[in-house]
Amino acid sequence: MLRPGGPLLLGFHVGDEATLKTEGYGGHPMKVRVHRRQHAQLFTWLGDAGFVVESHRTLTSAGSRLGGMILARRRSADVPGDGG
Template sequence: MKGYEVGSMTDLELADDSVAGVPAWWSLIYIPDETVPDVLRQFHRVLRPGGVLAVGFHVSDESILETAGDGDQATQMYVYHRQPSRVADWLRVADWLRQAGFSIEAQHLLNPDEAKPGAILFSRRSATPPR
């Protein structure tokens, strides 16, 4: 039995209701705003009722282009920084996610006075099916 699976957040190859938790730990920072709702729907689909979604992300109002690696192996990718209230709004207010049945249980700002503050949101998939 494996303890984890590796795959694409936009198309999880997991059965419905098959996992107890999804740690999206500084991974949504690579997903553009317009794709985040689809990713969160995938998380909801694979989570069991009552399952936990933990989201960690950089806090800022800007996104940056980062380069990783060097020489022939260098890659560039956008890193999307977001405000905690905006991500919470995706989880609480957005019609598609309210209907999906997530609720925010905790929101925490990390190192607010440092150059790269972060935030963590803990949410739970409702035990009741989406409307």
């Protein structure tokens, strides 16, 4: 739970696909479904959940997939009794 106006920093993989990851860092076995998302989809979900997006970035690197970062704040009016 975030206080009214509280910041949320969200990091994610950018893309449209989902893959099954079977090996983690150091070769450790795992079974995790990795979902990549576009910024626009996360903007919608954050807005629906009562957040306002303040900033966003796409991170690039020659050796890895695209990454995304979004900085958002919780709207005060979404907290019962807050009067915001």
